[in-house]
Amino acid sequence: MVYSKTIACMFTMLLLAPAIMATDPDPLQDFCVADLDDNAVRVNGYPCVPQLEAGDDFLFSSKLARGGNTSTPNGSAVTRLDVTEFPGENTQGISMNRVDFAPGGTNPPHIHPRATEIGLVVKGELLVGIIGSNESGNRLYSRVVRAGENFLIPRGLMHFQFNTGDTVVTMFVSFNSQNPGIVFVPLTLFGSDPPIPTPVLTKALRVDTGVVELLKSRFAGGSFQAS
Numbered sequence: 422m423v424y425s426k427t428i429a430c431m432f433t434m435l436l437l438a439p440a441i442m443a444t445d446p447d448p449l450q451d452f453c454v455a456d457l458d459d460n461a462v463r464v465n466g467y468p469c470v471p472q473l474e475a476g477d478d479f480l481f482s483s484k485l486a487r488g489g490n491t492s493t494p495n496g497s498a499v500t501r502l503d504v505t506e507f508p509g510e511n512t513q514g515i516s517m518n519r520v521d522f523a524p525g526g527t528n529p530p531h532i533h534p535r536a537t538e539i540g541l542v543v544k545g546e547l548l549v550g551i552i553g554s555n556e557s558g559n560r561l562y563s564r565v566v567r568a569g570e571n572f573l574i575p576r577g578l579m580h581f582q583f584n585t586g587d588t589v590v591t592m593f594v595s596f597n598s599q600n601p602g603i604v605f606v607p608l609t610l611f612g613s614d615p616p617i618p619t620p621v622l623t624k625a626l627r628v629d630t631g632v633v634e635l636l637k638s639r640f641a642g643g644s645f646q647a648s
């Protein structure tokens with residue numbers, strides 16, 4: 422009897438619990454074109470430009486029509502179309518990026534803390550790797566994705582892309598967040614500000630001080646340094 426009461430009680434709590442949000446919150450108006458003014462007060466996202474002053478440019482963008490210069494240390498160029506680049510996305514729970522890769526170029530292991538990602542390769546062949554959490558036994562899921570094919574990155578999982586071919590790769594990705602966020606794994610480990618104490622990293626990575634210092638020197642100043 423006590424047992425069934427406990428179950429009934431748990432069931433009621435579940436029913437009363439607020440809805441679980443798997444994406445950004447729903448908008449409360451048709452449009453809320455972001456006012457990117459730094460001094461504006463933010464609650465969750467950006468305040469809105471008055472609708473009558475917003476025009477109609479906020480519904481269109483040509484920023485992803487061209488890729489960036491891939492002559493970078495990573496051999497890739499990310500062209501962002503998040504809310505700061507496309508203010509009409511504010512409150513809509515959606516955004517995109519374009520990434521171009523030179524042969525051998527990579528988008529280093531990283532995590533989007535606030536979004537699931539779906540990608541489409543439109544040119545070339547791209548190795549896409551997704552590393553499951555401990556729950557999957559840290560499994561590496563990977564495949565070469567070709568033009569016209571898609572891939573999916575579950576929210577919060579570490580992933581990377583690498584151009585294994587000898588031609589340029591172009592991919593477009595969409596996120597279910599206006600601001601997916603990014604945690605670059607190499608940069609957060611070795612280029613944080615201030616740095617993670619070296620003894621933490623020697624113990625965690627099972628290497629000696631010299632190895633950690635070398636890696637830190639590559640990411641000094643918060644960005645990747647060419648060797």
Ligand SMILES: *[C@@H]1O[C@H](CO)[C@@H](O)[C@H](O)[C@H]1NC(C)=O
Pocket residue numbers: 490491492
């Ligand atoms: C791309 O970047 C490299 C290195 O910064 C530079 O030498 C090159 O001129 C750039 N190419 C274009 C098309 O802007």
Ligand SMILES: *[C@@H]1O[C@H](CO)[C@@H](O)[C@H](O)[C@H]1NC(C)=O
Pocket residue numbers: 493494495497498499529605606607608643644645
């Ligand atoms: C290259 O990768 C590093 C992380 O390994 C990252 O910090 C940096 O922003 C990337 N550079 C570009 C231009 O994407």
Ligand SMILES: *[C@@H]1O[C@H](CO)[C@@H](O)[C@H](O)[C@H]1NC(C)=O
Pocket residue numbers: 555556558
């Ligand atoms: C990680 O997974 C292994 C194998 O399933 C399990 O034994 C271990 O307890 C897990 N560790 C954590 C911290 O969840």
